[in-house]
Amino acid sequence: xxRKATLFAIAAVAxxxxxxxxxxxxxxxxxxIEEGGTFNVVNAIDPxxxxxxxDVAVAAINGRLPPAFLGRWGLVPADCTxxxxxxxxxxxxxxxxxxxxxxxxxxxxxxxxxxxELRASLAFSGEGQEWTQETPxxxxxxxxxxxxxxxxxxxxxxxxxx
Numbered sequence: 001x002x003r004k005a006t007l008f009a010i011a012a013v014a015x016x017x018x019x020x021x022x023x024x025x026x027x028x029x030x031x032x033i034e035e036g037g038t039f040n041v042v043n044a045i046d047p048x049x050x051x052x053x054x055d056v057a058v059a060a061i062n063g064r065l066p067p068a069f070l071g072r073w074g075l076v077p078a079d080c081t082x083x084x085x086x087x088x089x090x091x092x093x094x095x096x097x098x099x100x101x102x103x104x105x106x107x108x109x110x111x112x113x114x115x116x117e118l119r120a121s122l123a124f125s126g127e128g129q130e131w132t133q134e135t136p137x138x139x140x141x142x143x144x145x146x147x148x149x150x151x152x153x154x155x156x157x158x159x160x161x162x
Contacts, residue, residue, distance in 0.1 A: 065110070080161065104124070113136070116139040119135075120137055122135060
């Protein structure tokens with residue numbers, strides 16, 4: 001075979017092989033924080049997550065909520081503006097805890113689902129009682145809304161003005 005024929009044959013085979021490429025489904029990376037250890041499940045198909053995903057994962061590895069989730073959140077506008085101490089729907093989110101009207105929760109376990117969604121196992125205390133609760137924390141509306149599920153009820157909070 002002459003050189004041109006060989007190069008043509010190689011190009012034809014390469015074109016056939018590239019046409020047979022099988023698409024792989026996108027998978028998520030997940031970081032799980034538990035008492036006594038940190039577990040990071042890395043997706044081998046997508047080893048380079050976006051920067052915002054990496055920021056959320058790093059915060060979760062440290063057992064702390066990422067900055068985008070922090071702040072004061074109200075179920076109704078008056079929760080953000082009341083000065084009388086009657087803001088029953090106010091939730092204050094700090095890196096290591098959530099504080100409510102009559103209770104507070106610390107993070108027992110934290111898993112990253114996406115840059116805008118975390119799964120948290122929260123250890124609550126309040127009014128002389130203690131309990132745990134599994135809940136997703138989902139940022140929506142460009143970080144201006146935070147949704148969580150408590151006792152089967154979806155609660156949608158709005159970020160309070162600074």
